[in-house]
Amino acid sequence: MQHIITGESTSRLSELKRYKVTNVFAQKYIGGGSFTSNGVDYNSSSENNVVVYYIDGIKYRDIYKKNGIRTTFEFTPHPMDVTDGNLVKKHNMGPIIGKPKVSDDVFITRQETSAFNDIFLLENIDNLSEITTFAGSNYFNVIQNS
Secondary structure (H helix, E strand, C coil): CCCCEEEEECCCHHHHECCCCCCCHHHHECECCECCECEECHHHCECCCEEEEEECCEEEEEEEECCEEEEEEEECCCHHHCCCCCCCCCHHHCCCCCCCCCCCCCCCCCCCCCCCHHHHHHHHCCCHHHHHCCCCCCCCCCCCCC
16 A cells, blocks of 8 residues: 655755846756756646646645745655654754663763963963974964965
8 A cells, every 4th residue: 555645844945046147937947857857847747837847756745826936846755664654743842852861880081181281381482483483382474465
């Protein structure tokens, strides 16, 4: 038994937009869309009413209405990907797909060198002209090239 999954989402048509400025509908987006290739199905689309396009094996329909765009999708999953019964998405769980892995053997590696090491080396500098030859720290001589 083959299942078809349908639903609504936000429009993904902008992902197929070409980098070409034109008002011709057939040149705005990548064409030749089917379940096996990404693109707009221009034979099933009309610019002002419905745009049918495919992205990664999913068929999308952007339906243009007076109050905005309604986007529907449909696809046929692999038989091993479908479970029997109702699926409920818990929005507060976010992208969590399983129980978290808890590790109680946490080791903290402390810093072995002092954060003030380079600052202590500055005690050997007597005037500002010596800082240009100082190699113990990160010093860059900035020259304006204009």
